[in-house]
Amino acid sequence: MSTPAGLLVPPWPHCGHGADPATDPVGCRGIHVSGHTACFAHLTDADRDTYLASLAPGADIDHRxxxxxxxxxxxxLTALHDPITRLPYLGRADFGEARFAGDARFDRARFSGxxxxxxxxxxxGARFGAAKFxxxxxxxxxxxAGDARFDRARFSDGAWFGEAEFAGSARFDRAEFAGSARFDRAEFAGSARFDRADFTSNASNxxxxxxxxxxxxxxEQxxxxxxxxxEGAEFAGDARFREAQFVSHAxxxxxxxxxxxxxxxxWFARHADFTGAQFLRASRWGPVTCAGVLDLSGVVxxxxxxxxxxxxxxxxxxxRWESTATIRARHASVDLGHAVLAAPIAVTAHPTPFTSRFGQLLDESPLTDLAGVRMVSVQGVDAALLVLTDTDVSxxxxxxxxHLDQLRLEGRTVFAPPPTGWRRHGLWPVRWTRRRVLAEEHHWRAQVAGQPAPPSGATPSADQWRPGSHHPDPNLTPDPDDIAPLYRQLRKAFEDAKNEPGAADFYYGECEMRRHDHTGTPRVERGLLWGYWLLSGYGLRASRALGWLAVSMLATIVLLMAFGLPTSSPKQKATGTVPSSGGEVTLTIDKQPPQNPTGDRFSSERFEKALSVTFNSVVFRSSGQDLTTTGTYIEMTSRLLEPTLLALAVLALRGRIKR
Structure with a gap:
C-alpha cells in the first residue's frame, strides 16, 4: 500500500506549520525562507516584508x-518587477510541489534561469500567457485543476510537461518551443489547443x-x-492537424x-509513421503531402x-479497412501487401494537384521527379474488393x-514491358515480343539468366529483365508454375471486363510459363506449346503466322517447280477396232503418266503453274493441275499446313480487335 503524498517528508527543510502527530505529522511542506524557519506563506508580516524587500528583479527564488x-x-511577483519593463523578472525559480490556491498569474513573466x-x-487558473523561459x-x-494558458509563451530551452494533468482547457496557441518539448503521458481532460505553435529546434524532439x-x-498550422x-497517444475527441508542418520525422x-x-x-518533409494507429471515425484523411514515406501499415x-x-x-x-475507402494518390508508390479489406477499396491516381480549402494548389515540388501512382504489392489481398484506376503495376x-480474377483495373493501367532491343541467341539475332509482363516473370527470367543484382537505388536497364528484391535466390523467386496461375486469373479479369485484346497478353504469358514449367507441364504438352509458340506466338502473333505461311508457300512453289510439275502435260491417246460387219466402234482412251521433269525446271511457265497450285492449297482447294507423284504429296502437305497457318493468322488478328 502506497503512502499518501501529504505524509511523505519532503527532502528539504520544511515549515511543518499545522503538523499533528495523529493526522498530519508533516504539516506544511513549504521550504524555509532563507534565514527563517517558516515558509513564505507562514512568515510573519514583518518577516515577509523584510524578505520581499531583499528581492530584486532577476533574483533566484526557492518556494518548493x-x-x-x-x-x-x-x-x-510585485517584488520582482523590473522597473523598466514593469514585468515580473525572475532568475532561477523553483516552485516544485507548490500549491496555488487561487488563480496563478505569471502573464508576461521572465524567467532567466x-x-x-x-x-x-x-x-x-494557471496563466503563463506571453511568459518567457x-x-x-x-x-x-x-x-x-482549472484552465492553463500558455498563449504566446516562449520556451528557449527544454519544456517538460511529462505526466502533467490538465483538468480544464490547455492553451498553447502561438507558443514557441526552441528546445525539446516533452508532454509524455500528459492528460488533457478538456480541450488542448496548440494552434500556430512553433516547435523551432530541428535538433530537439x-x-x-x-x-x-x-x-x-x-x-492547426x-x-x-x-x-x-x-506514439501511443489517445485522442478521444476530435483531432485537428490542418496545415501542420512536420519538417523532420513524425x-x-x-x-x-x-x-x-x-x-x-x-506537410511531412520526411518520414511519417502511423503504424498500428486506429482511426475509428475519420471520414476524410488529407489532403496531405509527404516528401518521404507515409507508413499506414497496420492502421485500422x-x-x-x-x-x-x-x-x-x-x-x-x-x-485494415472495416468499411469502404478511396485512396486518391499522387506520385506515390503504394504497397497494399496483406491488407485486410472488409469492403470495396479503390486506389486512384489523382490527375491534378490537390487544393486547399481556399482553392490554392498544394506544394508538391519535392515530388515532381516522380511519375504517376505505382503499385508495389497486392499480395495477400482479396482482390475481389479492389479497384485500381490509372495506376502503374510494372x-x-x-x-x-x-480472387485475382475479380480484380478491376480501370483507366490506363501500365504493365512492365519485356526488355527492348536485339540480342543474339546462338547465331541468330532475336528480340522479345512486345506484351504486358508481370513483375514475377521479370524476377524469374532475371534469375535464370544469371543477371547481376543492380546497385541499390539504380534504375533497371530497359534492355534487361528486372531483378526482384530477393535476387538471385531461387528459393525466394517465383517459378513458372507459380506465375502461370497469375496470368490465367488476370486474363479472366480482363475477359470479364470485355477487354479481349488486353486479355491476349496474359494468355501469351500463361502459355510462356507453361512452356517453361518442367514440373507441372508434361513433356508432350510442352512440345505442343513450343510448336504453337514457334508457328504463331500461341495464336496471338499474326506476323509470325503470316511469315511462316509465306515461307511455306515459297517452299511449296520451289518444290513443285523442281519435282512436282511434269515436263509436259500428259497427252491422251484413243485406240479402238472397227468391226468388219460395221456397227459401233469402241475406243479406249489412255493418258500417259506424268514424266518427272528434266532440263530447265525454273521457267516462268512452270512458276505460274506452281503459284496456282500453291494459292489453291492455301484456301484448301485442288488446282486440277497434273502433278508428278512427288508433286501430289507436296500438294497434300501444302493443303494441310498452309490453311492452318492462315487460320492462325486470322485468329491472331481477331484476338487483337475482338470486343
Missing part, C-alpha cells in the same frame, strides 16, 4: 512545497508519447522543426483517434474514409492475392 494564495503570489513547477498544483521549464506531474486527449486536440512523437504509431481527424493540407480505419495523399511512398501493409507483386 509552499501554499500560495492569489494575494501572496501577487506580492512575490531554470523554472521548476514539477509536482505543483494549480487549484484555479530562458532556460529549462519543468512542469512534470503538475496538476492544473517534441514528444506527446502516450499522451491522452479527452477533449478536442487542435494542432503548427510547425515541428524536429522529430515529433505522438511518429504516430499506435495512436488512437476515437473522434474525427483532420490532417488537411498537412473504422468507417468509410477518403484518403488524399501526395507522397513518395505509401505503405499500407496489413492495413513492379507490382500479385502472387498470393485472393
Amino acid at each position: 512545497g509552499t501554499l500560495f494564495t492569489a494575494d501572496l503570489l501577487k506580492l512575490l 531554470d523554472a521548476w513547477f514539477d509536482g505543483a498544483e494549480f487549484d484555479g 530562458s532556460r529549462d521549464a519543468g512542469f512534470g506531474e503538475t496538476r492544473f 517534441t514528444r506527446f508519447v502516450k499522451a491522452r486527449f479527452a477533449g478536442e486536440a487542435e494542432f 503548427v510547425k515541428f522543426a524536429g522529430n515529433a512523437w505522438f 511518429w504516430f504509431d499506435g495512436a488512437l483517434f476515437a473522434g474525427d481527424v483532420r490532417f488537411g493540407e498537412a 480505419f473504422g468507417v468509410p474514409v477518403t484518403l488524399e495523399i501526395a507522397a513518395r511512398e505509401v505503405q499500407c501493409v496489413r492495413t 513492379d507490382c507483386l500479385f502472387s498470393g492475392a485472393f
Whole structure:
C-alpha cells in the first residue's frame, strides 16, 4: 500500500506549520525562507516584508512545497518587477510541489534561469500567457485543476510537461518551443489547443508519447522543426492537424483517434509513421503531402474514409479497412501487401494537384521527379474488393492475392514491358515480343539468366529483365508454375471486363510459363506449346503466322517447280477396232503418266503453274493441275499446313480487335 503524498517528508527543510502527530505529522511542506524557519506563506508580516524587500528583479527564488494564495503570489511577483519593463523578472525559480490556491498569474513573466513547477498544483487558473523561459521549464506531474494558458509563451530551452494533468482547457496557441518539448503521458481532460505553435529546434524532439486527449486536440498550422512523437497517444475527441508542418520525422504509431481527424493540407518533409494507429471515425484523411514515406501499415480505419495523399511512398501493409475507402494518390508508390479489406477499396491516381480549402494548389515540388501512382504489392489481398484506376503495376507483386480474377483495373493501367532491343541467341539475332509482363516473370527470367543484382537505388536497364528484391535466390523467386496461375486469373479479369485484346497478353504469358514449367507441364504438352509458340506466338502473333505461311508457300512453289510439275502435260491417246460387219466402234482412251521433269525446271511457265497450285492449297482447294507423284504429296502437305497457318493468322488478328 502506497503512502499518501501529504505524509511523505519532503527532502528539504520544511515549515511543518499545522503538523499533528495523529493526522498530519508533516504539516506544511513549504521550504524555509532563507534565514527563517517558516515558509513564505507562514512568515510573519514583518518577516515577509523584510524578505520581499531583499528581492530584486532577476533574483533566484526557492518556494518548493509552499501554499500560495492569489494575494501572496501577487506580492512575490510585485517584488520582482523590473522597473523598466514593469514585468515580473525572475532568475532561477523553483516552485516544485507548490500549491496555488487561487488563480496563478505569471502573464508576461521572465524567467532567466531554470523554472521548476514539477509536482505543483494549480487549484484555479494557471496563466503563463506571453511568459518567457530562458532556460529549462519543468512542469512534470503538475496538476492544473482549472484552465492553463500558455498563449504566446516562449520556451528557449527544454519544456517538460511529462505526466502533467490538465483538468480544464490547455492553451498553447502561438507558443514557441526552441528546445525539446516533452508532454509524455500528459492528460488533457478538456480541450488542448496548440494552434500556430512553433516547435523551432530541428535538433530537439517534441514528444506527446502516450499522451491522452479527452477533449478536442487542435494542432492547426503548427510547425515541428524536429522529430515529433505522438506514439501511443489517445485522442478521444476530435483531432485537428490542418496545415501542420512536420519538417523532420513524425511518429504516430499506435495512436488512437476515437473522434474525427483532420490532417488537411498537412506537410511531412520526411518520414511519417502511423503504424498500428486506429482511426475509428475519420471520414476524410488529407489532403496531405509527404516528401518521404507515409507508413499506414497496420492502421485500422473504422468507417468509410477518403484518403488524399501526395507522397513518395505509401505503405499500407496489413492495413485494415472495416468499411469502404478511396485512396486518391499522387506520385506515390503504394504497397497494399496483406491488407485486410472488409469492403470495396479503390486506389486512384489523382490527375491534378490537390487544393486547399481556399482553392490554392498544394506544394508538391519535392515530388515532381516522380511519375504517376505505382503499385508495389497486392499480395495477400482479396482482390475481389479492389479497384485500381490509372495506376502503374510494372513492379507490382500479385502472387498470393485472393480472387485475382475479380480484380478491376480501370483507366490506363501500365504493365512492365519485356526488355527492348536485339540480342543474339546462338547465331541468330532475336528480340522479345512486345506484351504486358508481370513483375514475377521479370524476377524469374532475371534469375535464370544469371543477371547481376543492380546497385541499390539504380534504375533497371530497359534492355534487361528486372531483378526482384530477393535476387538471385531461387528459393525466394517465383517459378513458372507459380506465375502461370497469375496470368490465367488476370486474363479472366480482363475477359470479364470485355477487354479481349488486353486479355491476349496474359494468355501469351500463361502459355510462356507453361512452356517453361518442367514440373507441372508434361513433356508432350510442352512440345505442343513450343510448336504453337514457334508457328504463331500461341495464336496471338499474326506476323509470325503470316511469315511462316509465306515461307511455306515459297517452299511449296520451289518444290513443285523442281519435282512436282511434269515436263509436259500428259497427252491422251484413243485406240479402238472397227468391226468388219460395221456397227459401233469402241475406243479406249489412255493418258500417259506424268514424266518427272528434266532440263530447265525454273521457267516462268512452270512458276505460274506452281503459284496456282500453291494459292489453291492455301484456301484448301485442288488446282486440277497434273502433278508428278512427288508433286501430289507436296500438294497434300501444302493443303494441310498452309490453311492452318492462315487460320492462325486470322485468329491472331481477331484476338487483337475482338470486343
